[in-house]
Amino acid sequence: MSAEKFEYLCRLGDSTLIIGQQLGKWCGHAPILEEDIAVANTALDLIGQATMWLDYAGKVEGKGRTADDLAYFRDSRAFRNVLLVEQPNGEFGATLMRQFLFDAWHLPLLEQLQSSTDPEISAIAEKAEKEARYHLRRSASLVKRLGLGTDDSHQRMQEALLALWPFTGELIEADDIDGIAQAEGYGADTVTIAEEACGNWSKTLLQAGLVVSEDVGMRSGGKTGLHSEGFGYILAEMQSLARAMPGAKW
């Protein structure tokens, strides 16, 4: 097995799993019905993608772990999701901002992964990319509408952006694992992703009349398993049933 490839696949799977789990909390609670449905559908797509990534991660690891084993029976330090996705939902506008920042990076990532030399990675990326395109279309459009909406909506979106922006650096910052994945051909081209994600962010934020602070310190750690305190609570909620009743089926 390739330890680096397993790590790389866990990053892909864990980021989609955790943001899907976070979005799922809005089901039945979003401010309007259409958005409630949209957020739940987005969560469903992302959790579906996580299932495919983690299923493949388990096969690459070769220890017989399934996608469910990886999702429900690993502890915080073993998760490889980026810090952005574990940031609290906050109010609905903050969730939308987090989603936009994620989608604007996720789409170019999946576009690049389609040329992976690993046919399984390329197939999952091809499928997920079509979904991510709709996700970005929706989140970018809502960020613009709220950014250009009332003074109140503008201010809330601006505050959400300032709070979340420090977590975008980790998305486009390539480390050793990313480098190995790219060099071996199964990983994505990190330079292109960074350029396109930055392009997507700046285009929409400019149109939305929102600004980022240039000299902010970027936060990272999620990709190597160093998570925020709040992450433990996310896992507790997500994993408690599976751990209380291991092997339960319906």
Next chain:
Amino acid sequence: MIRLSGTDGTKPDPDQIWAWLREIPDPEIPVVSVVDLGMIRDVVWDGDCLRVAVTPTYSGCPATAVITLDIRRALEARGLDDISVEICRAPAWTTDWITPEGRQKLHAYGIAPPAHTAKCAGMLVRAEIKCPLCGSSQTELVSEFGSTPCKASFRCTSCLEPFDYFKPF
């Protein structure tokens, strides 16, 4: 279990099996079959084992597990007992695979079929999406997502009825 094999004792030919599969409704949009949606990619005999290749529509679509179970049950009810339903991920499913018959059934049911090819995925050009109820092109997008992952919510500004649009994907 008795293997029902047609009158001459041979294995049912793939055309017959396709006909049986055409009777299996999609669990979420029962007016169309799994064949209409283009989800069945291949039906072949591998010795005595019937292999059915299925391509899921959306990554998280909860119907996928039900569909594979429905296929197995439907074929078992026809007397087949050695069936392998395999998930085939590449190439990815696209709305271009929905058959002309499937598109007609969607329209008749009140769901506007995809107005574009899948190359336009991610775009919802409302001017070209006709109301399946009155045929008007005066329609507007209500929400990018509808009652299932594959649909968006639209409203007709002529007859004022809301309707689902099956998104190009």
